[in-house]
Amino acid sequence: MTTQTSTPTLAHTRDELAAALAEQDGRPAPGSSRPYRRAVVMTMGALHAGHLSLVARARELADAVVVTIFVNPLQFSPSEDLARYPRDLDRDVALLSGPGLLRPEDVVFAPDPQVVYPDGDPVVRVSAGAIGDVLEGVSRPGHLDGVLTVVLKLLHLTRPDVALFGAKDAQQLAAVRRMVRDLDVPVAVHGVPIVRDDDGIALSSRNAYLGGEERRRALALSRALRATGTAEQIRAAARQALQETDVDYVALVDPETFAEVPADFVGEALLLVAATVGTTRLIDNALVEVGA
Ligand code: AMP
Numbered sequence: 400m401t402t403q404t405s406t407p408t409l410a411h412t413r414d415e416l417a418a419a420l421a422e423q424d425g426r427p428a429p430g431s432s433r434p435y436r437r438a439v440v441m442t443m444g445a446l447h448a449g450h451l452s453l454v455a456r457a458r459e460l461a462d463a464v465v466v467t468i469f470v471n472p473l474q475f476s477p478s479e480d481l482a483r484y485p486r487d488l489d490r491d492v493a494l495l496s497g498p499g500l501l502r503p504e505d506v507v508f509a510p511d512p513q514v515v516y517p518d519g520d521p522v523v524r525v526s527a528g529a530i531g532d533v534l535e536g537v538s539r540p541g542h543l544d545g546v547l548t549v550v551l552k553l554l555h556l557t558r559p560d561v562a563l564f565g566a567k568d569a570q571q572l573a574a575v576r577r578m579v580r581d582l583d584v585p586v587a588v589h590g591v592p593i594v595r596d597d598d599g600i601a602l603s604s605r606n607a608y609l610g611g612e613e614r615r616r617a618l619a620l621s622r623a624l625r626a627t628g629t630a631e632q633i634r635a636a637a638r639q640a641l642q643e644t645d646v647d648y649v650a651l652v653d654p655e656t657f658a659e660v661p662a663d664f665v666g667e668a669l670l671l672v673a674a675t676v677g678t679t680r681l682i683d684n685a686l687v688e689v690g691a
Pocket of ligand 1: 441442444449450452453563564565566568571591592594595601602603604634675
């Protein structure tokens, strides 16, 4: 077995990105039955195996891949971790160059904020509407609007046929799907399952903030998702499992609308948890059978 690596094209500016995309567009599509020409995976860097699973899936789905690495100031509130968010582009590009991932014709777009927002903060923004008012939207006001605004900009800049997002950020995935539907954005959205460590913790760039003892306490989030029973029993058991953390929310919702399911609900629902461990805010979620 070979473990060949290859380095993708690195673009920092809009011109560099446009040139790299023109290269991709100019290449004859291989005579395959793959439906998509170009896939995009949007990230904030500090990559881990969760991000790489999106890239591997993109590689399978499309002829050419663009990975964006951009810590988007618009989706951080002043009290959040924008300044200390981990950044290491060389490491990220090395990871993306691993076997089965990016090739020389693929692109890593790593712009500075002034490249993405040349006129400063955008005056016109995307509103996540009702989806942005619950859960993450309550704890992080404006967060989903900031996400959707940059997602739409990056879709325009990278012109993909398919865009991949992780189920780890379930509310973000639902909001992106809704934006694409409501605003007729010409892209297919593909959700990718959550990648977890062996102990069950969902991989996250923010796990790097956790000290040893905090990491043990952080396991409570994935454990909380194993709750069973009626809607009320599931909510109570998940809260119970999170008692060693500072719970932000426990929610059992319709996976599309994010409305809480009623006490007598029977069927599949999305259980979401958010909690702070030490100073690190973590989220996790899973589909659960309710009332079974
Ligand atoms: P981020 O860099 O945190 O903005 O994440 C970039 C993309 O990777 C988003 O679509 C996330 O949902 C996805 N992602 C992050 N962590 C995971 C994970 N553990 N499993 C699957 N996808 C993930």
